[in-house]
Amino acid sequence: MMTAALSIQGLNKSFAGVRAITDLSFEVPKGVTTALIGPNGAGKTTVFNLVSGVYGVDAGTITANGVDITHMPSRKRISTGIARSFQNIRLMSHLTVLENMLVGQHVRNTSLRALLTPYRLFPNHRWKVEARAALAESGLEEWANETVGALPYGVRKRIDLVRATLAGASVLMLDEPAAGLNPSETNALRDHLKALMAKGITLLVVEHDMHFVDSICENVVVLNFGEKIAEGPLSQVRQNAKVREAYIGAEEV
Numbered sequence: 526m527m528t529a530a531l532s533i534q535g536l537n538k539s540f541a542g543v544r545a546i547t548d549l550s551f552e553v554p555k556g557v558t559t560a561l562i563g564p565n566g567a568g569k570t571t572v573f574n575l576v577s578g579v580y581g582v583d584a585g586t587i588t589a590n591g592v593d594i595t596h597m598p599s600r601k602r603i604s605t606g607i608a609r610s611f612q613n614i615r616l617m618s619h620l621t622v623l624e625n626m627l628v629g630q631h632v633r634n635t636s637l638r639a640l641l642t643p644y645r646l647f648p649n650h651r652w653k654v655e656a657r658a659a660l661a662e663s664g665l666e667e668w669a670n671e672t673v674g675a676l677p678y679g680v681r682k683r684i685d686l687v688r689a690t691l692a693g694a695s696v697l698m699l700d701e702p703a704a705g706l707n708p709s710e711t712n713a714l715r716d717h718l719k720a721l722m723a724k725g726i727t728l729l730v731v732e733h734d735m736h737f738v739d740s741i742c743e744n745v746v747v748l749n750f751g752e753k754i755a756e757g758p759l760s761q762v763r764q765n766a767k768v769r770e771a772y773i774g775a776e777e778v
């Protein structure tokens with residue numbers, strides 16, 4: 526059997542005695558874009574925080590590309606190919622787009638020599654060539670020398686995706702990627718994500734916009750009160766009685 530991009534088994538997490546995640550197990554197979562959905566407070570962000578190592582687990586295991594990352598320090602998890610893109614973009618707003626790419630690439634190379642190399646002095650350094658190519662591939666090359674803080678939100682979001690893939694991510698966790706985007710930015714983001722999927726990158730998406738989920742996700746995992754209540758294609762889980770009940774009074778699923 527092929528190794529899953531992400532495997533979560535028997536996950537449990539409480540905050541001050543209040544259960545946030547209970548016996549949660551699911552897998553994200555390689556190349557299968559998966560959505561994690563559920564009403565407010567269902568535990569979606571907590572799952573992302575556990576997988577990225579912001580919190581420690583109470584019980585259970587988390588495996589990324591076959592490597593057990595359950596107790597791995599957060600900053601080392603990218604070495605297994607898993608990365609997270611935050612709702613509040615974590616680009617350095619005072620640096621240019623290209624400089625942000627170089628910071629991302631640094632994650633892959635932590636040798637002292639790499640840390641001391643003054644990239645500004647090498648206009649055609651391999652990393653710059655690679656970063657420019659990745660920006661061009663995503664139709665973002667026109668922004669390469671702009672300061673990130675001055676760019677539209679939708680563009681920054683997509684630059685954040687390029688940065689994550691340049692840092693070596695093969696499994697990307699996206700926290701509400703479509704939130705705050707206008708319709709044309711949402712379309713550009715969708716096209717960008719489809720291009721990443723075509724390159725073999727696996728996406729795990731927390732998203733409230735079901736049209737967006739429907740347009741890119743093959744599989745959906747539904748949480749309610751920290752437990753998995755359904756899993757499968759969106760068209761199927763929509764019909765599930767438990768899912769319908771969980772969403773009563775909340776947004777339409």
Ligand SMILES: Nc1ncnc2c1ncn2[C@@H]1O[C@H](COP(=O)(O)OP(=O)(O)OP(=O)(O)O)[C@@H](O)[C@H]1O
Pocket residue numbers: 540541544545563564565566567568569570571572
């Ligand atoms: N650091 C924390 N301290 C205490 N409780 C927390 C913490 N993080 C999450 N929780 C609780 O865990 C439960 C799940 O919250 P979580 O934010 O994961 O839900 P969510 O599905 O992401 O919700 P939303 O869609 O509103 O973002 C909630 O009851 C929340 O109050």
